[in-house]
Amino acid sequence: MIKYVSSLAMLLCTIAVNAQQKTTLPITAKPVINKTTDITKTLATGGTSLQTTPTTSAVQEKPKPGGGSTSPSSPAPALTDADYFLAVAKVTIKTAGDNKEKLSKMMVSVYPAAGDDNYQKGYTLESWPEELKVWSTTNFTLPRRAGFEQAFNSLAHYRQTGVMLDVLYNTLGNGPFFISDAWKIQEVSVTLEFKDKNGNPHPTYGSKTLYFPGVYLDFYKWKxxxxxDPYFNALPPTIENRP
Incomplete structure (x- = not known):
């Protein structure tokens, strides 16, 4: 009987010790598994679950068409007077108390005031046979000659030489008393328009009007x-006699 009680006591002690060890063991939290994600990955890999690691890739800039650089382009160089040219020349003639007779020849030219063959490097109205009545105002737009974008027609060149405007009057004996035929000019003006090759006007000389005093022309004083001057200031006129 004593042996049985002793065995029972040892069994109870063993059970008590085991119970105490279970209460002192650390509790480890069971990881939470995202079942939806695992199922999706398993299906995508044909039934085999794979562990993936996020990766980061550098964003590459899409190249510009033609292989151009992505850096900002340099600004266009500023235009100078050499990039602007005489595009339009308009002449206005005011006739005083003596008219220009019908069929008498008149020629008007605008060109650089100096240079080789300068009179051939501008704008010219070759002939105007119509009458210019007394106390009338007549406007002319001179035809453009070849060489619009050449250096001699640039604003830079005109600002070196100045501007020349000449008017030729030739009766050629067309009037009944051709020796006494005459033409009295009250005033002459010319409007110059300087533009670049794209038609954009110069910021200062886009439209410049010059005024000149009147003169008296006849059979002998014909031009x-x-x-x-280079600053576009009018100088006293010069009259040329018939040769």
């Missing part, structure tokens, strides 16, 4: 030269 007048109006000239400016």
């Amino acid at each position: 007048v030269y109006y000239k400016t």
Whole structure:
């Protein structure tokens, strides 16, 4: 009986010790598994679950068409007077108390005031046979010659030489008393328009009007030269006699 009680006591002690060890063991939390994600990955890999690691890739800039650089382009160089040219020349003639007769020849030219063959490097109205009545105002747009974008027609060149405007009057005996035929000019003006090759006007000389005083022309005094200095200031006119 004593042996049985002793065995029972040892069994109870063993059970008590085991129970105490279970209460002192650390509790480890069971990881939470995202079942939806695992199922999706398993299906995508044909039934085999794979562990993936997020990766980061550098964003590459898409190249520009033609292999151009992505850096900002340099600004266009500023235009100078050499990039602007005389595009339009308009002449206005005011006739005083003596008219220009019908069929008498008149020629008007605008060109650089200096240079080789300068009179051939501008704008010219070759002939105007119509009458210019007394106390009338007549406007002319001179035809453009070849070489619009050449250096001699640039604003830079005109600002070196000045501007020349000449008017030729030739009766050629067309009037009944051709020796006494005459033409009295009250005033002459010319409007110059300087533009670049794209048609954009110069910021200062896009439209510049110059004024010249009147003169008296006849059979002998048949040509007048109006000239400016390089600053486009009018100088006294010069009259040329018939040769």
